[in-house]
Amino acid sequence: MFELDIRSRMPIYEQLVEKLKQLIINDVLKEDEKLPSVRELAQQLTINPNTIQKAYRELESLGYIYSLKGKGSFVHPSSKVDNQEELKKVREELKKLFAEAIYLGMSSEEIAALLHEVEGGKVDD
Amino acid sequence: MFELDIRSRMPIYEQLVEKLKQLIINDVLKEDEKLPSVRELAQQLTINPNTIQKAYRELESLGYIYSLKGKGSFVHPSSKVDNQEELKKVREELKKLFAEAIYLGMSSEEIAALLHEVEGGKVDD
Amino acid sequence: MFELDIRSRMPIYEQLVEKLKQLIINDVLKEDEKLPSVRELAQQLTINPNTIQKAYRELESLGYIYSLKGKGSFVHPSSKVDNQEELKKVREELKKLFAEAIYLGMSSEEIAALLHEVEGGKVDD
C-alpha cells in the first residue's frame, strides 16, 4: 500500500497520518470506505499495532476518518469536513511555500502549471 | 528583529531556522549580508547560544547561509543557490498542499490569486 | 421517531438511552405511555434487538421506564421518579458545566437566559 521510512526523524505514526491523509485527499480511499484494521495494517507494515492506533486516532481527531468499536475505521465523507482552522493553516503554508519556490528559481508559470496538473488528474504520491 | 514563540511545540532552533529562512527569502536579509553573531543573537533573544549555533548549522546545510571561521555567517547569494534537492522537496510539498487546499474547498482561482499576491509584493509573515 | 448516528463513537445502545431519555424529559413520551416493543423498534432502526434490549434495561435501572412482563415497557410517571442519586449527579454535572461555560467566556446572564429558554418552551434536540 505504501512505504514508511523507519529511519526518518519524523515519527512513524505521523508519516502514517500524512500518507493516509494523502490517500483520502486524492480520493484513492473513497468516502465511507473501510481502512485496513489496526492489526492488519500493523502486520503488513511490520509495525506495532499501538503505533497504527495512534495514527488512526490522530486522523479521527483531524476529521479525516471515523472509528467504530467492533466495526472498523472508515473515511469520513469530505462534505462533513469543514475545517476553517485547517484552511487558514493551508493558506499560510501556501504563501510561505510560494515565496520559497520563487526564491529557489521557480517561475510563477511553472508553479501555476503544477497547480493545474494537480487540479486535473489525480496525483500519485 | 523577530519573535520566537516560547510556547510553541516547535523546537526553538527550528523556529529560528524558519524565521531566518523567511527573512532571506523575502529579501529582508540581503545577499552577502552578515548575520548577527551567535553570542549577540543569543543575548538579544535570551536564548542559549547552543540553540542559535544549531540553527545556523542547519541553515548552512540547507544552503541559505555560509560561515567563515572567525568572521561570521553570511547570506548565500540566491543566484548561487542551486539546491536541486530543496527544489524537488518544494515541488512535492506544493503538489500535496494544492491537493489539500482543493480538498478543503479552495478553488484553483483562489490559489492562483494567492500566488500572484506573493509574487507581486513582499509577504508579511 | 428519531435518528441514530451510526458514525458516532458513542455506542448505539447509549445513544438510544440518551434519545429516549430526552423524549421522556421533554414530555414527548407521556407518563405511562407504552414504548415501542423491542422487536418493533429494532426493525424500524434496522438494529440488533439485543442492542434495544440493553438500552431498555439501562433506562429501567435509571428509573425512567418500567417493564411489565408480556406487556411491554412504559414511561415512569415523573412524580414517582425520586432518584436522589440521579439528582446528585445532575447537580455535580451542572456545577462543572457552569464553571466550564464561565471559563470559556459565557456570562452568567447568558447562562440564565439559556435556562429560562429551556424552562419556558420545549427544547428541540
Next chain:
Amino acid sequence: MFELDIRSRMPIYEQLVEKLKQLIINDVLKEDEKLPSVRELAQQLTINPNTIQKAYRELESLGYIYSLKGKGSFVHPSSKVDNQEELKKVREELKKLFAEAIYLGMSSEEIAALLHEVEGGKVDD
C-alpha cells in the same frame, strides 16, 4: 492531588483529563503554571507514564495546556483559549442538563442559585 477510580469504565487517561481540566477551569492551576512532569505524576498515582502522556496530549489538543520538550507541561492562558466549538458543545450540554434537572424536580430558582454559587466562589471538586 486527586484520586482516580481504577475500576471505572471511564478510561484512566480520560478521568485525568477531566480532573486536570477542572483544576484549570477553577483556577487551582494558574496560567503558565507548570504541571507535574509525566514521570512524577505517574509515580504519584502509581500509573504508567504512557497513560499520563496520553492525558497530557489530549489536554494539549483541547487547548488547555501546552507542552515543551525538555521543559515540561504548562497551563495555557485562558485568554488564548477561544474555542467556539467547545462553547457550542457546552451550550448544547447545558440545555439538556437543564431539562433533565427540571424533570427530576429542581426549580429554576434552585438551578440559578447553583449558578451563582459557582460564579461567586471557587468550587471544590
Next chain:
DNA sequence: GTGGTCTAGACCACA
C-alpha cells in the same frame, strides 16, 4: 474480529 486502553520497559531529542 474490531477499536481502545493499559503496562512495562527502552530509547531519542531538546534544553
Next chain:
DNA sequence: GTGGTCTAGACCACC
C-alpha cells in the same frame, strides 16, 4: 530531567 515515540504483549467492550 523533560516530553515524545515505539515495542511487546495483555485485556476489555462492542458487534
